[in-house]
Structures are given as C-alpha cells and as structure tokens.
Amino acid sequence: MAAIATEAHGHHDSHEHHKESFVSKYIFSQDHKMIGKQFLMTAVFMGVVAMLLSILFRIQLAWPGEGSDFVSFFLGDKWAPGGVMKEDMYLGLVTIHGTIMVFFLLTGGLSGTFSNILIPFQIGARDMASGFLNMLSYWFFFISSLLMLASMFVESGPAMAGWTIYPPLSALPQAISGSGMGMTLWLFSMSIFIASSLIGSLNYIVTVLNLRTKGMSMTRLPLTIWAFFITAIIGVLSFPVLLSAALLLIMDRMAGTSFYLSDIIVSGEMLTNHGGSPILFQHLFWFLGHPEVYIVLIPALGLSSEIISTNSRKPIFGYRAMIGSILAIAFLSFIVWAHHMFITGMNPFLGSVFVFTTLLIAIPSAVKVFNYITTLWKGSINFTPAMLFTIGLVSAFISGGVTGIILADAALDIMIHDTYFVVAHFHVVMGLSAVFGMFAGVYHWFPRMFGKMMNTTLGYVHFWITIVGAYGVFFPMHFVGLAGAPRRYYDYSVYQDFDVDAANMMIDLNVIITGFAILAALGQCVFLFNFFYSIFKGPKSGQNPWKSNTLEWTSPVEHMHGNWPGELPTVHRWPYDYSVPGAEEDFIPQTVPLAEGEEEH
Amino acid sequence: MASKLIVLAVIVLGIITVSQLMKVYQLSSKLSNKNEAEISEKNNNLNAKLMIVFVLALFAGFIWLMLKYGWTGRGMAASVHGHEVDWLLNLNFVIILFVFFLTHIVLFFFAYKYVRKPGVKAHFFAHSNKLEMIWTVIPAIALGVIIIFGLRTWNKITDVAAAESIRVELFSKQFDWTARYSGEDNALGKFDYKLTTDDNELGLLTTNTIDSAINNMENGISGIKALEDKLNDPSVVLSVQDRNDLMTDLDRKGRLIRLLHQMKGRHDSKADALAWDDIIQKDTLYLCVDKEYELNFRSKDVIHSAYLPNFRVQMNTVPGMTTRFKFTPDITTEDFRKTKHNPDFHFVLMCNKICGGAHYKMKMTVVVLEEEEYDDWMESKSFDTFKDKYFASM
Numbered sequence: 001m002a003a004i005a006t007e008a009h010g011h012h013d014s015h016e017h018h019k020e021s022f023v024s025k026y027i028f029s030q031d032h033k034m035i036g037k038q039f040l041m042t043a044v045f046m047g048v049v050a051m052l053l054s055i056l057f058r059i060q061l062a063w064p065g066e067g068s069d070f071v072s073f074f075l076g077d078k079w080a081p082g083g084v085m086k087e088d089m090y091l092g093l094v095t096i097h098g099t100i101m102v103f104f105l106l107t108g109g110l111s112g113t114f115s116n117i118l119i120p121f122q123i124g125a126r127d128m129a130s131g132f133l134n135m136l137s138y139w140f141f142f143i144s145s146l147l148m149l150a151s152m153f154v155e156s157g158p159a160m161a162g163w164t165i166y167p168p169l170s171a172l173p174q175a176i177s178g179s180g181m182g183m184t185l186w187l188f189s190m191s192i193f194i195a196s197s198l199i200g201s202l203n204y205i206v207t208v209l210n211l212r213t214k215g216m217s218m219t220r221l222p223l224t225i226w227a228f229f230i231t232a233i234i235g236v237l238s239f240p241v242l243l244s245a246a247l248l249l250i251m252d253r254m255a256g257t258s259f260y261l262s263d264i265i266v267s268g269e270m271l272t273n274h275g276g277s278p279i280l281f282q283h284l285f286w287f288l289g290h291p292e293v294y295i296v297l298i299p300a301l302g303l304s305s306e307i308i309s310t311n312s313r314k315p316i317f318g319y320r321a322m323i324g325s326i327l328a329i330a331f332l333s334f335i336v337w338a339h340h341m342f343i344t345g346m347n348p349f350l351g352s353v354f355v356f357t358t359l360l361i362a363i364p365s366a367v368k369v370f371n372y373i374t375t376l377w378k379g380s381i382n383f384t385p386a387m388l389f390t391i392g393l394v395s396a397f398i399s400g401g402v403t404g405i406i407l408a409d410a411a412l413d414i415m416i417h418d419t420y421f422v423v424a425h426f427h428v429v430m431g432l433s434a435v436f437g438m439f440a441g442v443y444h445w446f447p448r449m450f451g452k453m454m455n456t457t458l459g460y461v462h463f464w465i466t467i468v469g470a471y472g473v474f475f476p477m478h479f480v481g482l483a484g485a486p487r488r489y490y491d492y493s494v495y496q497d498f499d500v501d502a503a504n505m506m507i508d509l510n511v512i513i514t515g516f517a518i519l520a521a522l523g524q525c526v527f528l529f530n531f532f533y534s535i536f537k538g539p540k541s542g543q544n545p546w547k548s549n550t551l552e553w554t555s556p557v558e559h560m561h562g563n564w565p566g567e568l569p570t571v572h573r574w575p576y577d578y579s580v581p582g583a584e585e586d587f588i589p590q591t592v593p594l595a596e597g598e599e600e601h
Numbered sequence: 602m603a604s605k606l607i608v609l610a611v612i613v614l615g616i617i618t619v620s621q622l623m624k625v626y627q628l629s630s631k632l633s634n635k636n637e638a639e640i641s642e643k644n645n646n647l648n649a650k651l652m653i654v655f656v657l658a659l660f661a662g663f664i665w666l667m668l669k670y671g672w673t674g675r676g677m678a679a680s681v682h683g684h685e686v687d688w689l690l691n692l693n694f695v696i697i698l699f700v701f702f703l704t705h706i707v708l709f710f711f712a713y714k715y716v717r718k719p720g721v722k723a724h725f726f727a728h729s730n731k732l733e734m735i736w737t738v739i740p741a742i743a744l745g746v747i748i749i750f751g752l753r754t755w756n757k758i759t760d761v762a763a764a765e766s767i768r769v770e771l772f773s774k775q776f777d778w779t780a781r782y783s784g785e786d787n788a789l790g791k792f793d794y795k796l797t798t799d800d801n802e803l804g805l806l807t808t809n810t811i812d813s814a815i816n817n818m819e820n821g822i823s824g825i826k827a828l829e830d831k832l833n834d835p836s837v838v839l840s841v842q843d844r845n846d847l848m849t850d851l852d853r854k855g856r857l858i859r860l861l862h863q864m865k866g867r868h869d870s871k872a873d874a875l876a877w878d879d880i881i882q883k884d885t886l887y888l889c890v891d892k893e894y895e896l897n898f899r900s901k902d903v904i905h906s907a908y909l910p911n912f913r914v915q916m917n918t919v920p921g922m923t924t925r926f927k928f929t930p931d932i933t934t935e936d937f938r939k940t941k942h943n944p945d946f947h948f949v950l951m952c953n954k955i956c957g958g959a960h961y962k963m964k965m966t967v968v969v970l971e972e973e974e975y976d977d978w979m980e981s982k983s984f985d986t987f988k989d990k991y992f993a994s995m
Contacts, residue, residue, distance in 0.1 A: 016802065058670055065672075071980050073605065073673075082884070087958035087961075088958045091955065091958065091960075095929050153720055161955060162955045164947075164956075166904055166954075168902065168903045168920055169903040169904065169955065169956060169957065172902070172903065174960060175775065175902060175903050175956075175957055176957045205976075235885060252800055254691075255863065258777060258788070261921075262920060262922075263793075263794040263921045264794070264901070264902055264903075264920050264921070265774075265902060266775075266901075266902040266903070270794070270795065270797070270857060272853050272857060274921075275921075276921065277919075277921065277922070278904055278919055278921070279919065279922075280921065287919055297933055302704075308807065312715070312723060313717075313722075313723040313727065314723045314724070314726065315725065315726070315727040316727075317726065317727065318727075318728045318729075318733050319727065319728065319729060320728070321728070321733050328684060343915050343916050343919055343925075344917045344919065345898075345922060345924035345925075346915065348755065348756070348759030351683025351755065351759070352752050352755060352756065353860065355748065355751060355752060355755065356748055356752075359744045359747060359751075362740060362746065363669060363737060363740050363741050363742055365741075366736060366740040367733065367736060367737055368950075369704060370732075370736040371733075372708075373707055373711060374709050374726070374732065376708070376712060376715055376725070377711055377715065378712040378713065378715060378723065378724035378725075378726065379711075379715045379724075380644075380717045380718070380721060380722060380723040381712065381715050381716045381717055381722045382645065382649035382717055383644065383645050383647075383649065383716065384638075384640055389714050389796075391652070391708065392708075394706060394707075394708055395705065396971065398700070398701060398704050398705065398708070399701060399705075399713055402697035402698075402700055403697065405693060405696075405697055405744075405747060406690070406693050406694070406697065408750065409689070409693060409751040409755075410752075410755045411689055411746065411751050411752075411754040411755040411758060412686060412693065412751070414686070414687060414689050414758070414913060414914070414915050415686060415690075415910065415913045415915065417915055417953070418906060418908075418915075418953045418954060419857070419953070437874060447638075453636075453637035453638060453843055454627075455623065455636070455637065456637050456640065456644065457626075457644075460644070461904065464651065464655075468655070468658075471662075472662075475662060475663055475666060476666060477668045478667050482675050483675050484675055484910035485907075486908060486951060486952075486953040486961075488955045488960065488961075489960070489961040490960070490961045491961055493962075494961055494962060494964065495919060497964075498946065498947035498948070498949045498964075498966065499943075499947070499949070500943065500945065500946075501941070502942065505670060511669075529616065529619060531622055537620075537623070537624070537627070538633070538637075539627060539636075539637055539702050541628075541637075541638070542636075542638060547636075560700045571970050574736035575623075576727070578723065578725075579722050579724070579725050580725055581725050586722060586723065594905035
C-alpha cells in the first residue's frame with residue numbers, strides 16, 4: 001500500500017521560491033513547521049502560567065494563613081488581602097492550573113506541536129493534507145488560550161468548580177462566585193479548544209493515511225507517527241462528547257433547561273428545575289476525560305520510543321507489540337470512563353464492569369514498559385538530554401501506573417477517592433510522563449525545528465533538577481493521600497480539631513512538597529533560558545545530529561517550503577535498523593535500499 | 602514598589618549575566634571543536650553514575666516515608682468492612698511495590714550498565730515472541746488475582762443492607778451536615794425539597810408541612826401575595842431590571858405553588874407517622890458499636906461527598922437523588938483513642954467533593970458509643986422528635 005504523495009504534490013516544485021511576507025510566514029502561516037512552532041510557543045507560555053499558579057497555591061498549602069509578598073504580588077489586595085489568598089481564589093487557581101495543564105499544555109502543546117512537525121517530516125510528505133485547516137486549528141487554539149487567560153481577570157474570578165467542572169456547582173453562580181462570568185468564559189474557551197483539536201486531528205489522520213511517501217507502508221512508520229495517528233483518532237471520537245457536555249451545561253446556565261439540575265435550593269432560592277441528573281454530566285465528561293489521559297500520554301510514549309531506540313543504538317524491542325499495545329490501550333480507554341465514578345451513587349454492578357476493563361489496561365502498559373527496558377539491554381547508550389528525559393518518562397510511567405491499580409479497584413477507591421493519592425497518581429502517570437516526553441521531544445527535535453543545538457550541560461542540569469523536584473513533590477503526596485487528606489482543601493489545619501497527628505503529618509509533608517515544587521519550578525527557568533537562547537544564539541546543527549534513521553533528518557537544515565528539494569525520498573526499510581550486524585555504520589537510514597541478500601526486518 | 606523594581610532588576614541582570622557566560626562557553630567549545638550532538642565519554646559516564654545515585658536516593662526517600670508515616674500511611678480501620686478493605690489494600694501494595702522496585706532496579710541498572718563504551722557495539726535484538734509472551738501472561742495472571750479479590754470485596758460492601766440495619770439520613774448543604782435518625786419505626790419519613798421552610802429544613806412530608814409550605818409560598822415575607830402587592834403598588838418605583846427579577850420570581854413561585862397543591866391532593870396522611878418520629882441531629886453523629894447502619898445521603902444544593910475515612914466509607918450526595926452506603930462500626934471512640942494514644946481524637950465526617958469556598962470546613966464529629974450509652978442517648982432524644990420540634994416552633 002504505497003502512498004501516492006509524490007505525484008499529488010509534484011506541482012510544489014514549480015512555485016516554491018515565491019517570496020513570503022512576514023504575516024504569511026510567521027503569523028498566518030500554513031506551513032506545518034511554523035504551525036508546530038506556534039503551538040509550542042503558545043503551550044510553553046501557558047505552561048509557565050499554569051506552573052506559576054501551582055506555586056501560588058502550594059504556598060497557601062504549606063503555610064496556611066501566613067501572608068506572602070509573592071502571593072500578594074500576583075493576586076493583589078482583592079484576591080489576597082495581606083498576602084493571604086481568599087478561599088474562592090484558591091479554588092480558582094486549582095481549577096485553572098488543571099485546565100491549562102491538561103488541555104493547553106499537554107493536549108494542544110504536546111500533540112499539536114509534535115504531530116505538526118513530525119507527521120509530514122517522518123512520512124515524507126511536503127506538508128499536511130490541508131495547510132489551511134492546520135492554520136485554522138492553531139488560531140482556534142490561540143483564541144481559546146486568550147479566553148482562558150482572560151477568564152482569570154474578570155471581577156467575579158475564574159471558574160472555581162475544579163477542572164472537571166461538575167454541575168450543579170458550575171451551573172449555579174449563587175453557589176460560588178467563579179460560576180458566573182468566569183465559568184462562561186471557561187465554557188466558551190473549551191468549546192473553541194475542542195473545535196481546534198478536532199480540526200487538527202482530522203488533518204493528522206488524513207495526512208497519515210494519504211500522504212505517505214513511496215515505500216512508507218504502515219508497518220514501516222516510526223512509532224511516533226503511530227502514536228500521533230491513534231491519538232488523533234481517540235480525539236475525534238471523544239472530544240465531541242465533551243462538547244455536548246459543555247453545550248448542555250451552557251443551556252442549563254443560560255436557557256433555563258434542566259439537564260443536570262434537579263430539586264435544588266441554593267442561597268435560599270428554590271429552583272424549579274426537576275428531573276435532570278448531575279451524574280449525566282459526569283458520564284459525558286469522563287467519556288472524554290478518560291481517553292483524554294491517553295491523548296496526553298500516547299504521543300509522549302511515541303516520542304520516547306523513537307528517542308530510546310536512537311540513543312541506545314538498538315532497534316525498539318517488539319515494534320509490532322508496541323503498535324499492538326497502543327491500539328489496545330486506545331480501545332480500552334473508551335470503556336473505562338466510569339472508574340472515576342465508583343462512589344457517585346452509580347449502580348455498583350456497573351462499577352464491577354469498569355473495574356475489570358480498567359485493570360485490563362495494565363497489561364498493554366506493562367508490555368510497553370518491559371519493551372522499553374529490553375531496548376536498553378545490551379545497548380550502547382548515549383545520554384543526550386532527550387534520552388535522560390525518556391528514562392525519566394519510563395520511570396514515571398511505572399510509578400504512576402502501579403498506583404492506578406489501587407485506584408481502579410473499586411473497593412479500595414472508596415477510601416482514597418478524591419484524596420491526594422489520586423492527585424499524586426495522575427500527576428505522576430500523566431503529568432510527569434507526558435511532560436518528560438514533551439521535554440525529550442523538544443531536546444531531540446530542536447535541531448530539526450530551529451536548525452540550532454540546545455546546550456547539553458544546561459539540559460543535564462534541567463533534567464536532574466526536574467526529576468528530583470518532581471519525585472520530591474509527588475512521592476510524599478501519596479502519603480498525604482493515604483492518610484486521608486481530601487483534595488481541593490484550602491487549609492489542612494482543620495484536622496487539628498479531631499486528629500492532631502494527622503494534622504501535623506499533613507502540614508510537615510506539605511512544607512516538603514512545596515519546597516520541592518519551588519525547586520522544580522526554578523529548574524524550568526534553566527530550560528526556558530536554554531530554549532530561547534539557543535533559538536537565537538545556539539550553535540548550528542548538523543544534518544543528522546543524532547545519527548537517526550527517520551526521514552526528517554534527510555530534509556535540509558534550512559527550512560524550505562515543501563520540505564525536500566526535488567523528489568520526495570523513497571523508503572526501503574523500517575526505521576529501526578540500528579547496529580545491524582555486518583553493517584558499516586551503526587545506523588541505516590530508511591532511504592537506503594536493502595543490500596544484496598539483506599532481508600527486510 | 603521599590604522592592605518589586607529591585608527584584609525585576611536582579612532578574613534582568615541575572616539573565617544578561619548567564620547569556621554572557623553562555624557566549625564564553627560556546628566560544629571556548631568552538632575553539633576546542635566541541636559539538637553539542639557528540640556526548641563526551643565523561644558526560645556519558647557521569648550521567649550513568651547519576652542514574653544509580655538517583656534510584657538509590659529515590660528508594661531511600663520512599664522507605665524513609667514508609668517508616669515514618671506507616672507503610673500505607675493511615676490508622677487502623679474502625680468498621681467491619683474496613684478491615685477487609687485494609688487487607689486488600691495491603692495485598693495490592695505488596696504486588697505493586699514488588700513491581701515498582703523490580704522495574705526500577707532493572708531500568709536504572711541497565712541505563713548505568715549499558716552506557717556507550719568505546720569499541721562495544723549494541724546488540725541487534727528486535728523482538729522475541731517468548732519474552733513478549735512472558736510479560737503479557739504474568740501481568741495478566743497478577744491482575745486476575747487483583748480483580749477477583751477486589752470484586753469479591755466490592756460486591757460484599759455494596760450489597761443491599763439487611764432489613765434490621767439502622768436507617769440514618771445524612772443531609773448535606775453548603776457548608777454543614779445534618780443527620781436524621783429514623784426513630785422507633787426504623788423507617789425514614791418521606792421528603793420533598795419544595796416543602797423546605799425554616800421550620801422544616803429537611804423538607805419532610807406530612808399533612809402539616811404541606812399546608813405550611815403552601816401558606817409560606819402564598820403569604821410569606823417574599824411569598825406570592827407580597828410579590829404581587831409590590832408589583833402592583835403604584836407608589837413603588839421599580840427599575841426595569843428589578844421588575845423583571847420580581848416577575849421571574851413570581852412566575853417561578855406560581856409554578857411551585859401549583860406543584861404543592863397537587864402534592865396536597867395526592868398526599869395520604871397515613872404516611873405522616875413515618876416522618877413525625879424522626880430525630881434530627883446537628884453537630885455530632887452518634888453511632889452504636891457493632892450495629893449495622895444504612896446511611897442515606899441527600900443534598901440540598903450541589904454535590905458533596907460524605908467521607909468517613911476511619912470507617913473506610915465514602916459516598917457522594919447528589920441533589921435530586923438518594924445515595925446509600927452500609928457499614929458497621931466495630932470500635933468505640935473511647936477504645937480507638939486508646940489505640941491512638943490520643944485522648945482528644947475524634948472520628949469525623951468530612952466533605953470530599955468540591956462544593957464552594959468553605960468546602961474544607963464542612964465537617965461533623967462522629968462518636969461511636971457502647972450500646973448502653975447509645976440507648977441512653979436515644980432515650981434522651983425521644984421527646985425531641987421532628988413532631989415535638991415542629992409544633993414547639995409553631
């Protein structure tokens with residue numbers, strides 16, 4: 001099933017030299033490389049904002065009630081009189097931190113950046129199937145980012161119902177101030193975000209299916225592309241459900257419908273809504289919400305598969321098993337959503353079914369982990385910063401994955417549901433893994449994106465600070481959760497009234513956690529500096545700095561419209577021919593024809 | 602303001618300094634022909650060693666936390682099913698900790714051992730059906746065990762409560778809890794949110810409460826009559842906004858009053874007795890040791906979650922529906938305090954679903970008593986039923 005991209009895009013050669021204006025090159029660009037960079041820059045900015053928010057509420061948790069100049073600097077007198085943030089603002093910060101991290105950094109940023117940059121490059125296409133839709137996808141993302149940021153500055157505060165925005169809290173402005181204008185902006189921002197994500201995903205799917213170059217069969221695709229492809233399919237199937245959840249909520253808020261509301265008295269006001277169900281929202285939300293975890297995670301796993309193989313100078317172990325496990329994870333991700341709802345009053349039998357399907361996911365996940373580890377075995381490892389982050393990813397994927405087994409067990413979930421154990425679990429398994437994958441990707445493909453090299457020593461410093469900081473934050477957090485601390489509490493000194501030991505433990509650990517969080521945040525400054533400095537002043541990169549096999553490294557270092565001068569490269573082999581016995585070099589690019597008598601892997 | 606300027610100046614100067622240092626570094630690496638893509642032996646080996654240092658530090662930190670805070674971080678369970686849940690948790694922890702330590706040792710040891718060495722080529726090893734079969738089947742078996750044990754416990758916990766178990770309702774609203782005991786008949790009175798008035802905070806359903814809700818809706822301070830009078834009073838000048846708000850309110854109350862009249866028509870006064878003997882209790886929830894309870898949960902406004910960590914109980918309270926959880930406390934507060942060596946300890950009911958600004962303060966003390974003490978307390982409440990309170994407030 002060889003692709004027929006060459007003919008279809010042949011006409012590019014004739015007019016690729018026309019001059020581009022500043023606007024069409026840097027702003028309304030339809031070039032996948034520029035759009036990828038736009039996604040990356042926006043996501044980095046959003047990520048910095050979300051990280052800052054987390055530091056603000058970590059200060060409140062470690063030193064509750066103590067005034068802080070840092071907090072007052074950012075929140076001002078209205079939201080933090082005397083440097084102590086208000087209860088409502090605390091919830092607002094938590095909500096926006098979660099929303100930005102999950103959607104804007106790890107969905108838009110990770111999948112948006114690397115799908116855009118790598119799909120055309122690695123399948124040997126001149127660009128995405130539709131450059132215009134691709135541009136539209138970015139600008140929708142940009143507008144939704146602006147709306148989300150703006151929501152933090154409205155008078156009644158940002159959305160405060162948690163990133164899962166469960167109604168009725170999110171539907172009733174009488175219940176919490178953030179459910180007024182802030183929530184409206186949140187809902188509109190997310191609706192536009194979903195449109196962006198859908199347009200992007202459809203484009204990725206079409207591109208992978210139709211624009212592969214000659215010889216690039218599906219089983220010769222790098223695992224990165226498989227990951228982006230499957231991620232896009234998951235997104236197309238699940239994001240519309242979130243949109244419907246959001247639209248029904250908008251209707252309940254603005255048109256007086258009762259999809260999620262029934263028999264409510266709030267602030268002395270008796271509402272007439274009857275017959276709706278807040279549980280319905282949770283079903284709709286988590287039908288996206290759980291696949292979303294894999295929308296975040298699978299691209300990171302794809303990037304790391306490529307990086308771990310290149311830098312171990314070994315083929316990825318079990319290529320087909322890796323594809324199979326991504327497919328299995330993607331399929332299962334659609335039938336596990338209600339494990340977020342074991343104790344909502346849902347029928348317990350339904351709970352049992354979801355226990356079963358959820359625990360099944362551990363099997364393909366285990367296969368992936370063991371395959372990563374076997375890829376390292378007897379390798380010849382180069383510790384580039386990207387490789388360090390990849391090993392960090394595998395570690396986080398394990399430590400976060402195993403605690404998922406506890407949470408998936410409904411009987412155990414009763415006790416630890418909505419405690420800090422959950423917070424620690426998902427931050428490690430999806431936050432850390434995905435962020436490590438994203439950093440690995442940035443370090444590895446930076447030469448491809450900017451034609452420059454990032455500084456390796458600063459990369460090392462960044463990695464070691466980040467992993468120490470991250471584990472320093474999240475390991476103690478498991479213990480806070482197992483002791484029973486509910487999440488989204490503004491102040492744990494309430495424990496002093498009934499259990500002094502638990503109160504002391506939580507306060508002690510919260511101080512440790514905040515200390516490590518500040519350390520990790522400072523570590524990111526090293527990255528930001530290295531990143532922006534290297535874009536402008538970094539040393540020029542070579543054609544194929546990591547001696548990698550995939551097609552993107554055959555394209556000229558200086559970006560050009562259409563990616564390759566002249567004909568598109570032809571593919572003759574799979575992308576993982578590293579250290580082939582008898583070969584001269586320890587890598588054989590995909591464009592090298594099979595030697596005489598050589599069998600294709 | 603000055604301090605903020607100084608901070609900004611320091612940041613800017615810092616960035617400039619680091620940039621200059623980077624320039625020097627790059628000039629020197631250009632002179633020595635260093636390429637960022639080539640990882641030196643020295644750097645490679647340094648990172649390989651750091652891998653080992655890191656994983657040992659990680660294990661040390663983890664074991665320190667386990668020793669200091671208890672290996673699963675919490676106290677003994679205080680309910681019958683709680684012990685089973687704790688046993689299951691320990692089993693699961695043994696399995697996952699084994700996996701965690703094993704995979705981390707292998708991962709970081711391989712990263713250390715197989716760092717690039719001059720002259721050693723990587724071993725071309727692309728797949729092995731046997732190995733892949735092993736690490737598909739073994740996790741599958743382990744998960745089978747986890748699933749079977751887990752579901753057995755889950756089914757037992759969520760099974761229907763025995764007929765003789767004591768019915769207690771926990772009513773949640775921003776930001777407190779109210780308990781309602783079912784009284785002599787061990788049956789909770791029916792309720793409807795539309796019946797909620799100052800004298801009937803839980804909206805219990807009796808002939809009298811329907812009448813007073815109708816009366817309140819029609820003739821209360823902001824009842825239909827008062828609203829109509831205000832709207833029709835020519836001497837009151839209302840802004841368009843205020844007038845619209847009043848009209849909306851009137852419209853809503855018109856709909857509610859119709860529903861209340863329908864309710865009155867359908868109501869069978871025989872059901873009154875169910876509610877009259879109920880006992881409403883604030884601040885502290887008293888339970889009897891070794892008795893099974895069926896907790897019924899209700900919410901007035903938004904979703905809350907009734908979380909009783911010591912009893913390993915948690916269930917969301919959802920507006921518009923009733924949720925349930927059964928459990929049997931098996932140790933009194935007094936005895937539990939002895940095990941904790943803490944005379945001030947209390948069991949607690951907390952809210953564990955984000956419900957508004959004061960979410961973190963929404964709690965209720967729980968006291969588990971010996972049967973005798975519990976009976977005495979019940980006795981003291983027998984003249985304090987809903988009926989007594991309702992008519993006393995008339």
